[in-house]
Amino acid sequence: MALIVQKYGGTSVGTPERIKAVAERVIRWKSKGNDVVVVVSAMSGETNRLIGLINAISPSGSAREKDVIVSTGEQVTIGLLSLALQEQGCDAKSYTGGQVKVLTDNSHSKARIESIDDSAIRDDLAAGKVIVVAGFQGVDEQGNITTLGRGGSDTTAVALAVALKADECQIYTDVDGVYTTDPRVVPNASHIPKLSLEEMLEMASQGSKVLQIRAVEFAHKYDMPIRVLSSFDKDENCKSTLVTREEDIMEKVIVRGVAFNRDEAQLTITGVPDEPGVAHKILGPISDANIEVDMIVQNVGSDNTTDFTFTVHRNEYDKAKEILCETGNKLGARECSGDNKMAKVSIVGVGMRSHAGVAATMFGALAKEGINIRMISTSEIKVAVVIDEKYLELAVRTLHDEFDLDKS
């Protein structure tokens, strides 16, 4: 007998019929002797409906009140799923984030979970109940309702799984797991049955949309295995991806997958007098403007100057460039330039740790196709390059072939 936490997203609970189908699935797991805790999102469309009401009144209003409103979406789903479970003869009980309680800090709309009180849930599990918990929400010390930000239900599920010491955290979504790359770009992309949490973290942050990166970080920190499954598969023995500790994965391939991100923009400032603190002087104003910086590369230039390049989301390009050029003037830089039609392609795999030459193979494959590399950034288990966006598909296919990922 295992304790399983399952999370169903908005599409999986989008209609009363789908909620009934989720109830059937939960009951199948329960009837095999498992204890089951279910975390749900708002019905698809509901959060947007609520945001529409908010925007009709006060788009830039208080985050506290917005959380009060938006958190009702999940509250409706927990009630409906509990009713559906009861209707099918299964003893079920719903919990809001506050009822659990999921204690968070008071950063409304992007709160972080500080602790989870698992005592009430444990009692109800011991009494044979299925527990249905509202994802995405919590309360702060003062009892104010908080939300974790979009996709926060994944984080709720992982955090609950950690608190309850669950055997597995299952994330049901509309795909049956993680692939070596996006099948829309490479049709023969192959399904990955198992990968490490570190790899998933690199894949997710590089643009794979299957799991929320904060949830994976949480799972990584606490060694909680996550299984990604499709809520549209009828049979629970079908394909899934288990994201787990590196030690639990037998086959350590060199490259697990190719991740990519289209909407990149690159900004460069050259000939900046090199002195301690120059990086902070350049990036401080960008960060003060709430612009998120992704890759950063600094090179030593000539004559005691330095060249500095970084990437931002394409939507932030104009604002970032204006700020950067202003900073450049102040610092006496030679030139400030940029390009907003860039893309990022990464290869990810824990096997890289013990295999030299992976980066070289990657650069060689891209060079053979005439793809110019504009930036490079590496971690222990990842090599990322920034290229012209027009080469994105070609680069992804080339790397997928080069590392034989269709056979994985």
Add this chain to the structure above:
Amino acid sequence: MALIVQKYGGTSVGTPERIKAVAERVIRWKSKGNDVVVVVSAMSGETNRLIGLINAISPSGSAREKDVIVSTGEQVTIGLLSLALQEQGCDAKSYTGGQVKVLTDNSHSKARIESIDDSAIRDDLAAGKVIVVAGFQGVDEQGNITTLGRGGSDTTAVALAVALKADECQIYTDVDGVYTTDPRVVPNASHIPKLSLEEMLEMASQGSKVLQIRAVEFAHKYDMPIRVLSSFDKDENCKSTLVTREEDIMEKVIVRGVAFNRDEAQLTITGVPDEPGVAHKILGPISDANIEVDMIVQNVGSDNTTDFTFTVHRNEYDKAKEILCETGNKLGARECSGDNKMAKVSIVGVGMRSHAGVAATMFGALAKEGINIRMISTSEIKVAVVIDEKYLELAVRTLHDEFDLDKS
């Protein structure tokens, strides 16, 4: 400076525009130096939408889970109204029933308020905030979400006003107060500027739909004045009805108004052997079937038998008659009969206490029009009669004229 509790119903907060208009009104009261606590219902249509979702899954499901779902309606409104107030420069803060906290018993869907913790609200009022509270909801001792039943927002408002020792509880609705009778039946019905809580109780229970009877009972118990106003009037100096302690009303008219109720059915059982406990034997089975009995009249018959008549809602007539006739057989009654096309007409007024002959005047006026009275029931401040439904409008107009209510 006064402390005012205001309650706005579903129609008053039915759209973002109406919510903004409510915010303007609240700010006008606040800017005159009053402390203001606002209680709101769900946006009109929202509760029905949620019940539709429930019925698509489990119409007869657990009341606890239904309360979890239905209570989200008010939660959305408190957030939206707080945003609208803030947007117009007014410091506002929302409270769910649980956050207040409004402690109730655990009778889900028809919970009764046991206590209200006013400490947090008092602190926020002292800090100059307008407080927006979700009506209709509370929590039980275990933290389960409860609801007070339809129209429960009025009760929340009165209970909060009592807890906070407010100067007045204002109920905003789509009419500008209480009238001597329904203006759709008597076009020259006149507006009542002031009436006593006892009179309102009799008017409400006799069919006037302006205020929830439980709220009036609550106000009566704790001597809390209620003012009924229209949320569609622009100016707060316009018409309203103050429902207050009898002592505070100068002018004690004999008849304050004519109330009526269309959907009555009358059931009679005659020739029942008269013995102690016979009333309970007759009405027990009716009440066990959850049928609400309104008027009850018992007469002594001939030969140590008794005749027993009562009224129920028309929808319950068939069921009630079946049960009654069965009981009649067991008790050896002579006859069991009924009529489901009845109506009830009442005259209400605290002045009746000191004026004899009011009932006689009423019966005389009805007799002059050839209206046969089928049942009579009286209280200190009310005389109610049951008549054939076809005479209803005629009876109401006749009594309205007879007691000169168009001049009140």
